[in-house]
């Protein structure tokens with residue numbers, strides 16, 4: 001394969017040396033001057049380090065404190081656009097004055113990619129792009145990227161109790177990153193991913209063109225629904241199709257620890273969860289807890305579920321399909337779909353206005369990894385996995401094991417960039433958190449050991465990973481200079497499997513000079 005990198009290299013050298021010359025002059029001052037020439041009162045939406053609000057604007061949506069230490073590289077400026085033209089101007093000025101652009105919507109990127117870079121950079125923070133317009137008659141909504149899932153859910157629920165949207169369970173995640181990376185949540189078995197329900201989008205590309213579905217074409221529209229928006233442009237807003245939900249749903253939790261047959265119950269769950277009726281989503285959360293013996297710890301598997309129906313239907317269903325769980329009426333609660341989102345977020349279910357609180361959750365440092373499991377683990381394998389939670393560094397560790405099947409089984413692998421569909425029993429999201437930076441090494445090492453332990457159970461031929469929980473351990477683009485197709489394939493194939501090739505082709509078409517680049521963006525490589 002002959003790559004575009006060779007053909008564009010001479011031009012790049014010229015461009016880099018031109019921007020290098022700019023850098024040698026006054027890149028910062030020139031960037032600000034550029035903005036001020038293009039945007040009236042640009043200073044009201046621009047925060048440089050001299051601005052007293054710089055730190056609060058920067059930290060407002062940093063959700064992984066691992067990337068807000070004194071040594072973390074900071075942006076030269078944060079731009080908080082109010083209009084599309086502000087976004088166009090920021091792209092133009094960043095490109096012309098040698099700054100990399102990092103796009104931030106909700107700031108939940110687990111590797112801090114939306115607000116940290118190793119090269120001079122500015123942040124385009126979409127905090128002012130937060131409109132949610134719900135049209136219940138046509139069962140659609142337009143939602144801007146800077147809104148959170150909570151703001152979207154609240155916007156829907158304040159108009160109707162019988163429509164919902166199948167996206168993630170944490171209400172503070174941003175629409176921009178979440179939808180462009182896929183988006184799996186408690187309605188996933190019934191309806192698939194958030195990205196499966198996008199019907200239009202508004203994007204600004206590297207040339208400042210404002211594109212809608214029709215003008216961007218089906219290739220690019222395909223790519224931004226799971227291939228990561230930040231590779232292709234700034235997605236300002238999304239038109240989504242809402243889905244029916246009943247006015248009352250039932251949630252439940254059954255906790256079992258190592259002394260209460262957690263291992264056996266989890267072992268059995270693997271054979272059942274993906275085959276249950278698609279109205280029933282179940283998940284197992286594994287974590288360390290206090291044992292009933294004073295001063296001792298044990299590991300708990302918390303079996304949680306959401307059923308699109310009432311308790312009286314759910315209980316016999318579970319008693320028939322999964323009697324080992326021992327589900328009882330007192331484990332179950334009926335509520336509205338929107339309250340169930342709060343329930344899964346471990347928050348009080350009332351008042352639902354908490355969905356509008358973007359800082360309702362504690363902020364910790366964290367590292368995450370993901371797996372897709374196609375074959376049930378043995379009981380011994382599960383026991384080993386659970387016992388690892390008794391090791392040091394696991395005080396705030398959790399694995400969320402989410403059942404697939406249902407609608408996820410029916411969508412073709414290449415329908416959208418997110419390929420992990422048919423035949424997957426469950427997705428495992430491993431998260432380790434810490435409050436004291438001195439524990440970072442211990443916790444991250446534990447996470448890497450856990451991941452290595454799971455390698456024999458994860459998809460055998462090609463171990464998959466979920467782009468929405470980026471993992472830079474899988475590999476990164478070169479900071480300076482081009483990254484080869486082969487190099488990027490190492491992580492690209494894990495996230496996107498065979499869709500990676502198509503993403504590369506689309507990237508090459510839409511952004512051949514790789515303006516939108518970051519540690520794991522798709523590199524523009526293509527044979528002529």
Ligand code: FDA
Pocket residue numbers: 063102103104105106107108109110113114115126145167168169170172173174175176177178180181182183184185228229230231233234235236468469
């Ligand atoms: P952020 O603003 O940090 O952006 C994430 C990435 O998308 C960055 O690379 C950024 O540049 C890019 N981006 C953001 N806005 C863009 C835009 N407008 N245009 C182009 N590119 C843009 N996932 C899931 O599927 N189900 C779940 O239940 C959860 N739950 C969850 C809980 C918690 C606490 C965390 C930290 C994460 C999750 N996630 C998740 C993962 C989540 O979906 C993922 O981190 C999203 O990328 C977050 O989107 P934000 O906009 O908040 O992040």
